[in-house]
Every structure is written in structure tokens, then in C-alpha cells.
Amino acid sequence: xxxxxxxxxxxxxxxxxxxxxLEERKISVAALxxxxxxxxxxxxxxxxxxxxxxxxxEMGKLENFDYLFFCAGTSVSREFIPAAAxxxxxxxxxxxxxxxxxxxxxxxxxxxxxxxxxxxxxxxNPNCSTIIALMAIFPLHQMFGLRRFCAATYQAVSGxxxxxxxxxEEEIADSHSLAEKIFGERILSNAIPKIGDFSPNGYTSxxxxxxxxxxxxxxLPDLRVSATCVRIPVKRVHSIAAIVExxxxxxxxxxxxxxxxxxxxxxxxxxxxxxxxxRENMDNVAVGRLRSDTFLDNAVSLWIVGDQVRKxxxxxxxxxxxxxxxxxxxxxxxxxxxxxxxx
Amino acid sequence: xxxxxxxxxxxxxxxxxxxxxLEERKISVAALxxxxxxxxxxxxxxxxxxxxxxxxxEMGKLENFDYLFFCAGTSVSREFIPAAAxxxxxxxxxxxxxxxxxxxxxxxxxxxxxxxxxxxxxxxNPNCSTIIALMAIFPLHQMFGLRRFCAATYQAVSGxxxxxxxxxEEEIADSHSLAEKIFGERILSNAIPKIGDFSPNGYTSxxxxxxxxxxxxxxLPDLRVSATCVRIPVKRVHSIAAIVExxxxxxxxxxxxxxxxxxxxxxxxxxxxxxxxxRENMDNVAVGRLRSDTFLDNAVSLWIVGDQVRKxxxxxxxxxxxxxxxxxxxxxxxxxxxxxxxx
Numbered sequence: 149x150x151x152x153x154x155x156x157x158x159x160x161x162x163x164x165x166x167x168x169x170l171e172e173r174k175i176s177v178a179a180l181x182x183x184x185x186x187x188x189x190x191x192x193x194x195x196x197x198x199x200x201x202x203x204x205x206e207m208g209k210l211e212n213f214d215y216l217f218f219c220a221g222t223s224v225s226r227e228f229i230p231a232a233a234x235x236x237x238x239x240x241x242x243x244x245x246x247x248x249x250x251x252x253x254x255x256x257x258x259x260x261x262x263x264x265x266x267x268x269x270x271x272x273n274p275n276c277s278t279i280i281a282l283m284a285i286f287p288l289h290q291m292f293g294l295r296r297f298c299a300a301t302y303q304a305v306s307g308x309x310x311x312x313x314x315x316x317e318e319e320i321a322d323s324h325s326l327a328e329k330i331f332g333e334r335i336l337s338n339a340i341p342k343i344g345d346f347s348p349n350g351y352t353s354x355x356x357x358x359x360x361x362x363x364x365x366x367x368l369p370d371l372r373v374s375a376t377c378v379r380i381p382v383k384r385v386h387s388i389a390a391i392v393e394x395x396x397x398x399x400x401x402x403x404x405x406x407x408x409x410x411x412x413x414x415x416x417x418x419x420x421x422x423x424x425x426x427r428e429n430m431d432n433v434a435v436g437r438l439r440s441d442t443f444l445d446n447a448v449s450l451w452i453v454g455d456q457v458r459k460x461x462x463x464x465x466x467x468x469x470x471x472x473x474x475x476x477x478x479x480x481x482x483x484x485x486x487x488x489x490x491x
Numbered sequence: 492x493x494x495x496x497x498x499x500x501x502x503x504x505x506x507x508x509x510x511x512x513l514e515e516r517k518i519s520v521a522a523l524x525x526x527x528x529x530x531x532x533x534x535x536x537x538x539x540x541x542x543x544x545x546x547x548x549e550m551g552k553l554e555n556f557d558y559l560f561f562c563a564g565t566s567v568s569r570e571f572i573p574a575a576a577x578x579x580x581x582x583x584x585x586x587x588x589x590x591x592x593x594x595x596x597x598x599x600x601x602x603x604x605x606x607x608x609x610x611x612x613x614x615x616n617p618n619c620s621t622i623i624a625l626m627a628i629f630p631l632h633q634m635f636g637l638r639r640f641c642a643a644t645y646q647a648v649s650g651x652x653x654x655x656x657x658x659x660e661e662e663i664a665d666s667h668s669l670a671e672k673i674f675g676e677r678i679l680s681n682a683i684p685k686i687g688d689f690s691p692n693g694y695t696s697x698x699x700x701x702x703x704x705x706x707x708x709x710x711l712p713d714l715r716v717s718a719t720c721v722r723i724p725v726k727r728v729h730s731i732a733a734i735v736e737x738x739x740x741x742x743x744x745x746x747x748x749x750x751x752x753x754x755x756x757x758x759x760x761x762x763x764x765x766x767x768x769x770r771e772n773m774d775n776v777a778v779g780r781l782r783s784d785t786f787l788d789n790a791v792s793l794w795i796v797g798d799q800v801r802k803x804x805x806x807x808x809x810x811x812x813x814x815x816x817x818x819x820x821x822x823x824x825x826x827x828x829x830x831x832x833x834x
Contacts, residue, residue: 338768381680387721442692
């Protein structure tokens with residue numbers, strides 16, 4: 149890998165995390181350009197021993213890239229991605245703009261990397277809560293066959309970006325707050341059961357995403373999902389209380405083993421449990437509180453915790469790029485030397 | 492009513508709320524005595540224009556009362572209630588000590604006041620989350636027939652008493668904290684999925700209470716309930732995301748009407764929703780986010796919010812006393828003058 153990378157929304161919370169992950173994961177970056185809205189242009193951002201200017205995003209600048217990460221809003225993605233993709237740049241979009249399109253893969257690399265095959269230079273990064281929930285549910289689905297699930301979320305303020313973090317910090321510091329502007333309500337000592345906009349069926353857009361995106365990622369078009377998505381005064385880690393029902397009888401011992409052996413999951417046994425405050429800046433999703441559900445048969449109740457800025461956004465986007473790079477390698481290399489030597 | 496009342500745990504969060512509710516609801520108090528643990532004895536507490544001493548609780552002092560409210564822990568209830576009840580004092584117990592006993596009514600006055608008939612001087616006040624959840628679920632059950640429900644709670648720190656409130660305030664003020672002592676974890680910017688102790692089946696005692704107490708209050712011994720109870724950094728109001736399944740097809744219009752016309756419920760229509768911070772010190776439980784559930788048939792998803800210290804504890808206990816007083820009145824008075832005059 150020696151990649152020419154651009155980040156759109158580089159001064160936002162996901163853009164900044166992406167930058168630090170590029171370093172942390174030792175991605176070999178041949179060229180880097182950073183874009184943001186006008187109010188950030190002119191700033192310089194540190195990366196890997198140098199500083200880079202933040203540029204105003206303009207169509208003419210989107211050339212000579214291997215990958216463009218879009219970490220701004222849906223409108224920016226809609227405006228710039230189609231042309232960039234048509235010019236041959238692979239665009240990994242963190243917004244919801246293209247997630248529903250049939251010819252746009254919606255990918256969690258641990259779950260449906262095959263969806264990347266034959267992509268048309270637009271890859272959608274899923275919704276944060278959906279990624280975190282499915283990371284725990286998918287390995288169980290492989291064994292027991294997912295029938296349906298419900299989820300109540302405990303979502304961090306980082307979900308709305310830096311301004312959400314600032315709003316919470318301000319309220320903690322002096323109880324004056326920009327929270328009402330950002331969330332419509334104060335956030336400290338509160339729980340706001342509305343993330344996104346209301347749909348006609350009463351679910352919010354965030355709740356609808358969990359239904360639609362789970363169906364697409366898992367290739368289960370009739371999957372039933374119901375979510376209640378709630379913003380709580382937590383900084384950057386989402387938690388989810390889920391009940392997952394399977395076609396097959398759920399075996400607790402086996403379920404625990406499956407989660408424990410999964411490299412992308414930190415599994416908490418028995419009387420241990422993950423809390424969001426202890427999971428900041430961690431790549432793995434944490435799962436605990438496994439119990440045979442007392443409400444549905446063949447179902448498990450569980451508690452899932454993940455850093456929304458990492459696996460819920462920047463890390464998953466970067467893993468998509470890593471997976472695409474792997475797919476680009478000649479087959480003989482991808483299989484590794486042992487297979488290549490004829491074993 | 493001209494009642495001789497004693498409050499055990501009078502300096503705790505529920506005891507203090509009870510005192511202010513006695514004034515607010517204009518209960519005619521003929522005599523009042525306040526009891527607490529040794530560290531509070533000697534204090535004086537203001538009530539209705541006078542101050543009252545806080546006394547150390549001793550068996551010999553528990554006489555000449557009509558009602559004793561127990562707002563201390565289960566061990567205090569276990570030690571003092573049986574003798575007090577045997578001596579003819581009606582004991583209303585806020586602890587879980589006697590909730591499971593067959594001959595102890597477990598009462599939410601709006602739901603099962605009939606359970607008070609033939610009581611043996613011990614009445615149990617249910618768990619706070621159970622009260623708040625059932626206040627919303629019961630009127631729907633009457634129309635559609637409850638089959639089962641699941642609930643994810645967002646519980647306030649007041650649930651553990653004054654020390655919980657203080658722990659949150661301390662963390663907000665200077666980030667030093669007694670939270671780890673109280674909750675086992677820091678509470679600011681956190682969500683702790685453990686309230687009470689773990690049972691062998693993996694549910695916590697708080698979660699098991701919602702199952703067992705719902706069965707008893709609703710007289711539905713086979714009811715299936717599954718809960719995930721989570722402490723979040725909110726002061727004194729609990730929120731609950733519930734999915735409620737019925738035997739009959741759920742009709743949204745009718746369901747909305749039923750909740751709207753219920754005097755003990757503040758119903759939030761369509762795109763309005765209740766948040767805990769705005770529901771402090773309110774008697775009514777608030778219900779919103781009603782939507783036909785996308786996970787189960789004949790089911791509704793809803794968001795329930797109630798002041799844990801009021802309806803979740805002190806108010807419900809006081810309403811039990813008010814209901815008992817009503818039951819003591821001669822029948823002719825209870826029916827009101829119109830019926831008494833022969834109409």
C-alpha cells in the first residue's frame with residue numbers, strides 16, 4: 149500500500165479520528181489532502197511528523213486520489229461523490245446519502261466483505277449503532293440463524309460531532325449550554341428519545357436505519373428489527389440493550405464460546421460487564437450480560453458497547469479501505485505464501 | 492382523616508419526599524414522628540410550620556400510629572414491620588422485604604386497589620421501575636390483553652438514595668467522586684448495566700423484580716417479562732423503552748385515546764416526547780413515542796418517563812394510604828351523597 153488519500157470533513161470528529169487511525173494502523177500514505185468547510189480552511193493539521201493545510205473543498209481538487217473518505221454531511225457527499233467516483237476515485241462515505249442504493253455496498257468488513265466485490269467506487273459506511281449491534285449479533289446469527297431483534301440504545305453525544313461533545317462539556321462546566329441548540333433539549337441529567345427526524349410510522353430516522361441497514365448488511369430482506377434510539381450524557385461510546393431471537397434453539401454455552409473466540413469482540417463473562425466510560429478509544433466492540441431471554445424463546449438478551457467514533461465510524465471506514473486493498477492484490481499474494489507454494 | 496403517622500427513614504430521599512407530599516396533598520396529620528438511623532438522630536426536620544425531632548428507631552417507640560411508612564432498607568423493614576403490624580399499625584413498606592409474600596398486597600392504587608382488601612397490616616410498595624412501566628402498560632392491557640413485554644430502563648441516580656444524587660453532583664462539580672463506592676463505577680458519562688445483584692440466570696435483582704412484581708400486581712402468574720436495567724447520569728427521573736405485546740390486535744388510534752384519557756398519565760402525541768429532565772417533581776407518568784412495533788405483531792413500542800422519587804416511591808406509598816382510608820369509610824359515604832340519597 150502506498151496510497152493517495154483525501155479526507156473530506158478532516159476537522160470533524162470522525163475526520164480527526166481517521167487521521168489518528170491512519171498513523172496508528174501504519175497505513176503507508178503517499179499523499180494526503182485534507183478538506184473541510186470554509187470556517188476551517190487555513191488551519192493546519194498535524195499528521196505523522198508534518199502539518200497539512202486544511203483546504204476548502206472544490207470539485208477541481210478531487211483528483212489524483214486512490215481513496216476519498218467523506219466524513220461531512222449527506223449534502224456534501226451527494227454533491228461531490230458521484231463525480232469523484234466517476235473519475236475513478238474510490239469514495240468511502242460515512243454519511244447516509246448512498247446507503248440505500250442497490251449498487252452501493254454497505255459494509256462491515258468482519259460481516260459482509262464480499263459485498264465489496266464489483267463495487268462502483270462508492271462504498272457506504274453504515275450507521276454507528278447498526279455497526280456496533282451487528283458486530284455482536286452476526287457471529288451468533290452464523291450459528292443460530294437470526295430471526296429478529298430489538299434494541300434500545302444509549303447513544304453518546306459524539307454522534308452529532310464535536311459540537312455534541314462541546315455541549316456536554318459546557319453543561320458540566322457551568323450549566324450554560326448549547327445543548328438545546330444541538331439536541332433540542334439539555335443533555336446533562338437527561339435522556340432524549342429522538343435521534344434524527346420522525347418518520348410517518350413513528351420511528352426516528354436513526355431507528356429506521358437500524359432496520360434497513362441490518363437487512364442490507366446481513367442480506368436478510370425480511371428481517372424484523374425494532375429500535376428505540378436515545379441520546380444520553382455519555383461522551384463517545386454507544387451502548388445497546390438488545391434481545392435477539394433465532395430460528396434455532398439458542399445454546400448459552402455455545403453462544404458464549406462464539407463471542408469469546410471472536411477477535412473483534414471483547415467478551416465479558418458472567419458477573420462482569422462493559423461500561424461505556426471504560427471503552428473509549430477501543431477498537432473492539434464489548435459484549436456482556438448474556439442471558440437466556442425471559443420474554444422470547446430461542447432468544448438471548450445482551451449488552452453491547454462500542455466506541456462510536458472508532459468502530460462506529462472512522463475505524464470501520466478505514467477497515468473498508470484495508471479490505472479493498474487486500475482485494476486488489478493478486479490472488480497468489482492474497483492466499484499467502486503457504487497456499488502459493490502448493491500446500 | 493386525622494392520622495397518626497410515622498416515617499422510618501425520614502431523612503432519606505423517599506422519606507423527605509413523603510413529608511413534602513403530606514403537606515402538598517393536605518393530609519390531615521394528627522401526630523407525626525420521624526425515625527432514622529443514628530447518624531441523623533438529633534436533627535430537626537421542618538414540616539407544616541413546625542420542626543420535628545428525628546428519633547432513633549427503637550421497637551418501643553412504634554406504638555400509637557395509624558400508619559408507619561418504611562423508607563429505609565430491607566433489613567430495617569424485616570426487623571420492625573412484623574411486630575408493628577401485629578400490634579395493629581398499618582405498615583406501608585417501600586423496601587422489597589415483603590413484596591413476594593402471598594399475604595402481603597403489592598399495590599399500585601390505579602391498578603390493583605382491590606388487593607388491599609383483607610390486608611394484614613403490611614402493604615408493599617412496588618419497585619420504582621415496575622410502577623412506572625405498569626402505569627403505562629395497564630390501561631392498554633385492559634383493552635388489548637397483555638401477552639408479554641420487554642423493557643430497557645434508563646434509571647436515575649436517586650434510585651440509590653441521597654448518596655447517588657451526591658455522587659453525580661460531585662462528579663459534575665470537580666470530577667472527584669464517591670460514585671465508584673456507590674455504583675462500582677463512575678457515573679458521569681457512563682451507563683451502568685447492573686442495578687442490584689446478579690441472579691443465577693444472569694438477570695439482576697432489579698430486572699427480576701420487574702418480572703415477579705408485574706406478575707403479582709397484574710395477577711398474571713405466567714406473564715413473560717424481560718428487562719435490562721441501566722443506571723445513567725440522570726438525577727431523579729427514570730425512563731423506560733418498552734415493547735408490549737397483546738393477545739388482541741393493537742389499534743394505535745384506540746391505544747392513543749386510552750392513554751390520553753387516563754388522568755394519571757401525561758400523553759405525548761406524535762412528534763412530541765417526554766424527557767426525564769422536564770419531568771422532575773411531577774406526579775403523573777409521561778408516555779410518548781407510541782408506534783406499532785416493527786419487531787412483534789400486535790405490539791406497541793413506547794417511551795415511559797416518571798419521577799422515581801414520586802410515583803416510583805413516595806407518592807405511590809402515600810396513595811396506598813389514601814386508598815386504605817377510603818376503604819375504611821362507611822359504604823354510604825364512599826359512594827358519595829348522590830348514591831346515598833337513593834338516586
